Amino acid sequence: MEPKITNFSIDLDESTKKQFDDCCSHDFVKSASLMPDAHSGYVAPIGSVFRTRGKVVPAWVGYDIGCGMIACKFSYPNIVNLVRENSSEIFDKVNSCVPMGKGKIGSHSDVSTIISRGFGVSLLNFSKREYNNDIFKFIKTQAKAHLGSLGSGNHFIEISYDGTNKNDDELWLVIHSGSRGVGHKIATHYMKSACGSEENFEDTFAIDVTSQDGKEYLSVLDFGLEFALLNRLEMAYRVQDVLREVLEDKSIKFEMWVNKNHNHCVAEANYFTHRKGATPAKLNERGVIPANMRDGCFLVKGLGNEKFLQSSSHGAGRKLSRNETRKVISMEDFKKSMIGITAPVDIDRIDESPFAYKNIYDVMEAQKESVEIVSHLLPIINWKG
Numbered sequence: 001m002e003p004k005i006t007n008f009s010i011d012l013d014e015s016t017k018k019q020f021d022d023c024c025s026h027d028f029v030k031s032a033s034l035m036p037d038a039h040s041g042y043v044a045p046i047g048s049v050f051r052t053r054g055k056v057v058p059a060w061v062g063y064d065i066g067c068g069m070i071a072c073k074f075s076y077p078n079i080v081n082l083v084r085e086n087s088s089e090i091f092d093k094v095n096s097c098v099p100m101g102k103g104k105i106g107s108h109s110d111v112s113t114i115i116s117r118g119f120g121v122s123l124l125n126f127s128k129r130e131y132n133n134d135i136f137k138f139i140k141t142q143a144k145a146h147l148g149s150l151g152s153g154n155h156f157i158e159i160s161y162d163g164t165n166k167n168d169d170e171l172w173l174v175i176h177s178g179s180r181g182v183g184h185k186i187a188t189h190y191m192k193s194a195c196g197s198e199e200n201f202e203d204t205f206a207i208d209v210t211s212q213d214g215k216e217y218l219s220v221l222d223f224g225l226e227f228a229l230l231n232r233l234e235m236a237y238r239v240q241d242v243l244r245e246v247l248e249d250k251s252i253k254f255e256m257w258v259n260k261n262h263n264h265c266v267a268e269a270n271y272f273t274h275r276k277g278a279t280p281a282k283l284n285e286r287g288v289i290p291a292n293m294r295d296g297c298f299l300v301k302g303l304g305n306e307k308f309l310q311s312s313s314h315g316a317g318r319k320l321s322r323n324e325t326r327k328v329i330s331m332e333d334f335k336k337s338m339i340g341i342t343a344p345v346d347i348d349r350i351d352e353s354p355f356a357y358k359n360i361y362d363v364m365e366a367q368k369e370s371v372e373i374v375s376h377l378l379p380i381i382n383w384k385g
Contacts, residue, residue: 066228
């Protein structure tokens with residue numbers, strides 16, 4: 001029986017199409033969908049969804065297990081204008097308390113009490129399931145230091161205002177990050193194990209879910225997904241602490257709107273749904289779809305559309321590769337595009353400039369049958385890894 005395949009991608013290139021077609025060719029794939037933001041990744045396209053039967057593919061989840069979004073709302077008198085007035089100080093203080101960039105992490109002692117407790121519960125639950133000794137030792141001794149760190153690439157922290165329902169008493173915090181070195185360790189181990197080799201393991205090598213490796217991977221995958229949620233939450237608390245310090249009011253606190261993963265493999269009905277850079281969009285399910293450093297983020301609600309495999313894009317999707325962006329985009333244009341936003345507008349981040357991404361409004365239009373827009377958040381301050 002042929003798999004059910006849908007394709008909603010915008011400006012699909014041959015590389016992305018070939019990756020998607022190759023993934024769909026496996027007999028354990030029962031349905032698949034390509035999101036509007038789809039672009040080539042390694043092995044599977046970013047912005048793809050696959051439902052499999054009896055098999056999991058570590059490469060289709062990727063190295064950044066649990067990469068996703070958190071959105072929090074602060075309600076406080078005139079907070080939008082207060083943050084604008086103090087944006088430079090807030091920017092500097094968050095830079096100091098959140099490790100940002102490739103390989104940058106903190107220490108075990110940096111992690112807040114509430115997140116430490118959550119980590120302890122997740123570790124205890126993991127210890128009761130199937131696990132690999134080396135992976136368990138790494139998680140137990142080294143993982144905690146990765147909590148509260150942003151990472152690099154397209155990971156970001158953003159303080160925004162609601163451009164749809166303008167209210168100076170409501171401020172939004174959005175963070176895009178994942179499981180950091182924990183996910184990378186897990187993915188590398190099980191991709192190599194599935195391949196049976198230390199070389200050329202970045203390919204579609206599937207694991208039977210009933211095998212020892214399959215049981216271990218699903219178990220540690222659950223831990224990695226929980227870890228990513230905790231990582232984003234830890235960063236949210238650190239930003240909250242900065243706002244309290246700068247605005248001189250310890251009563252300032254956020255209300256959680258959503259915290260969810262868009263790189264995962266989860267059991268749904270009789271399938272294992274792999275989402276690689278795709279936001280779950282079940283009926284009325286909340287989600288965040290970021291655009292770029294200039295155009296902010298969309299808060300959305302899912303419509304539960306099966307044609308999209310109850311999913312949506314996880315962003316605008318890259319239009320230019322990082323190398324292409326550096327070649328064709330000037331610093332002058334980058335600076336002009338970011339006027340009015342406090343952000344790291346420099347040569348090291350030019351490959352994350354708004355011009356590197358597809359038109360977010362086209363992407364949102366292409367998935368209007370999958371998600372409903374609740375609000376469009378526009379940036380005041382942006383941090384990039």
